[in-house]
Amino acid sequence: MGWGTMTAQNQRLVYHPMLKSGDFDMLKSQFDFYLRNQRNAELRSQVYWQHSGACFTEQIENFGLPNITEYGTKRPESYDPGMEYNAWLEYEWDTVFEFCLMMLETERYEGRDITDYVPFIESCLTFYDEHYQQLAKKRGIRPFDAQGNYILYPTSACETYKMTYNSATVISALKTILGRMLDLPDKYLDAKQREKWATMLKRIPPLSFQEYEGHKTLAPAVTWARIQNSESPQLYSVYPWGIYGVGKPDLDVAVNTWKYDTLVVKYRSHVGWRQHNIFAARLGLTEEAARLTKLKFKNAPHRFPTFWGPGFDWTPDHNWGGSAMIGLQEMLMQTDEKTIRLLPAWPSDWNVTFKLHAPYNTTVEGSVVNGKVERLKVTPQERAKDVILPKD
Numbered sequence: 001m002g003w004g005t006m007t008a009q010n011q012r013l014v015y016h017p018m019l020k021s022g023d024f025d026m027l028k029s030q031f032d033f034y035l036r037n038q039r040n041a042e043l044r045s046q047v048y049w050q051h052s053g054a055c056f057t058e059q060i061e062n063f064g065l066p067n068i069t070e071y072g073t074k075r076p077e078s079y080d081p082g083m084e085y086n087a088w089l090e091y092e093w094d095t096v097f098e099f100c101l102m103m104l105e106t107e108r109y110e111g112r113d114i115t116d117y118v119p120f121i122e123s124c125l126t127f128y129d130e131h132y133q134q135l136a137k138k139r140g141i142r143p144f145d146a147q148g149n150y151i152l153y154p155t156s157a158c159e160t161y162k163m164t165y166n167s168a169t170v171i172s173a174l175k176t177i178l179g180r181m182l183d184l185p186d187k188y189l190d191a192k193q194r195e196k197w198a199t200m201l202k203r204i205p206p207l208s209f210q211e212y213e214g215h216k217t218l219a220p221a222v223t224w225a226r227i228q229n230s231e232s233p234q235l236y237s238v239y240p241w242g243i244y245g246v247g248k249p250d251l252d253v254a255v256n257t258w259k260y261d262t263l264v265v266k267y268r269s270h271v272g273w274r275q276h277n278i279f280a281a282r283l284g285l286t287e288e289a290a291r292l293t294k295l296k297f298k299n300a301p302h303r304f305p306t307f308w309g310p311g312f313d314w315t316p317d318h319n320w321g322g323s324a325m326i327g328l329q330e331m332l333m334q335t336d337e338k339t340i341r342l343l344p345a346w347p348s349d350w351n352v353t354f355k356l357h358a359p360y361n362t363t364v365e366g367s368v369v370n371g372k373v374e375r376l377k378v379t380p381q382e383r384a385k386d387v388i389l390p391k392d
Contacts, residue, residue, distance in 0.1 A: 145205070157224070182194060239330075
């Protein structure tokens, strides 16, 4: 938070590492911020577009509405009143899903009762379902494409690729959140709700691909009108959405994206909210993950060593430290449903003593010396069978 403004793309990086560190109680304040503002976000949709669902823009003030500066005071008379008149933020409504993911993760990590959060997540999903059917019907007769998928246009791939058709960040977020909703225990969703979200999941279009130097890579969207910022949304399907990564299908496509996509290479950095250290860890690129994470943790050039910045927004740059923490955790331990993968991107010459939390009320602690796990304790003990150790 700064100046009464919540910048979701930055704030998320402070909260994500709290899952593996076990600081679950610290997540509640951020979740409650969204719950308090749910009704205003739903009223935005009803007043401006006459449909249901919570619409959270990027850059919201304390009441959940667009920050006035980002909303724009000098707006064309005919401009959609529900839109931010802002070159960076137009159509960027999907950042809220990272907080939806964290809500779902607390249920999986600590067994928290998320009854109060499920209607919130459903409302965010409903916005995308109803809004993009509405937009499609304004431009043509049918609300879906020839394959029966949503026509996700216009969307935004982070603040970088603008006026996109089928943004990779939107598709990845919807696929993962819908899948996780359907994985919830029966007490959270009745049969009608499950049918609704299963139907929506079937309507999410596939991710798009492109080629660089003959290598298949992930694309930020099917197409886009312009490039506005310097993020790498092509790799959001790696982190935070976990569709690609170590031990998952088609890892080579994601690695190719890291290696050959010219803009991913150009923007690769440790500064500020950039999360390339996390991408590298999730892809098992140990050398790059270590290099970027060390740069992330380097002392700031100010009186206090953790007052990083200036990066892209302000000093102290809290998301600089948050992304550093996430990267370090992901180098050391990655989880996928019940699988716990140790040292997926950990340098053999880094010795460590650690304790991390994993899903299903699990803690993993131990020590690594010269690339070897010398001590390992998994609690509860029966979860030890789900641990994958690095091969010698």
